[in-house]
């Protein structure tokens with residue numbers, strides 16, 4: 001089973017996606033997501049210039065060997081661009097292996113460990129009053145877990161909160177938008193929001209909150225403590241994770257669980273946090289952490305330390321990534337929760353897929369392979385548009401320092 005073609009497809013059905021499609025000499029095709037939000041063309045060039053030429057003629061059945069070859073062969077190990085490119089190849093090869101075997105990929109990973117993949121949706125609104133009705137909509141749709149984000153009184157705009165509801169998209173301009181940030185306003189408001197939410201929805205709805213890396217360890221410890229009465233499933237990215245010692249400080253002060261890792265790209269980024277038991281959920285996902293092969297390695301390490309999976313699943317992770325993530329989620333023993341932001345109808349049309357939502361769960365496709373494809377003709381109708389993620393400044397104009 002030799003690889004005879006590999007194409008990189010860039011499309012923008014509402015937002016940018018990069019997809020790798022691999023074709024074998026026996027006519028099988030496989031797809032892999034290669035989207036790195038705001039840096040899409042860097043991965044597209046990495047694939048086209050450096051990876052595709054090395055794929056042609058290789059045995060498509062050798063997934064592990066190809067992973068090692070691309071990882072070690074780059075010499076410059078790790079990094080989001082490299083690891084996203086490797087992920088795309090790995091995902092496409094798992095798709096092909098499933099099709100060759102006539103089995104959905106989760107069967108190749110050991111079969112089901114659960115009946116459905118519990119997902120959480122994003123309720124976001126400008127203030128506490130309006131976020132309550134957003135949460136209601138998710139509860140009505142059957143969701144069992146909801147991430148709650150609000151604007152902060154006194155601040156004009158806040159990352160994670162937008163005008164679009166179901167399809168929120170943070171990469172909103174060709175060059176980074178600038179938000180103003182105030183930790184004092186934020187720390188004052190968030191506990192009030194969750195007090196109202198618990199009062200309205202009772203004790204069992206699972207609630208989450210994303211801090212988006214905006215606090216220091218001590219500030220995050222204070223936030224965690226102030227949220228303890230509301231029993232959150234997690235606070236996410238309380239601090240940036242370059243300085244991993246910071247998590248020890250948070251941990252010493254609060255029992256609010258911690259999730260981190262959507263920007264991590266390898267097991268080496270998580271190793272210390274997992275083995276020192278400084279986190280509860282690891283948010284690495286297929287596209288940004290080296291594909292199914294490497295993600296499974298991370299989750300296996302996590303399982304030894306009471307850490308569950310909580311994969312990133314925002315709209316910039318294409319339906320190809322979501323399809324792949326669900327095969328992993330349904331199979332691993334230590335699954336925790338899967339983020340699920342709905343894609344726009346345009347995106348769903350470009351990426352026909354067999355996974356579906358019912359009753360708060362996502363269910364992977366039962367088709368052989370991943371059960372997702374890209375309609376290349378339709379994709380060609382949506383040309384790439386530059387879009388960047390925003391940055392934060394403090395009220396006095398200083399660029400937020402971490």
Ligand code: EZ4
Pocket residue numbers: 037160170210212262312314315316339389
């Ligand atoms: O900032 O997907 O948990 N979800 C998030 C997302 C991310 C974007 C970055 O590409 O934090 O909104």
Ligand code: CO
Pocket residue numbers: 210212236237262
């Ligand atoms: Co996040």
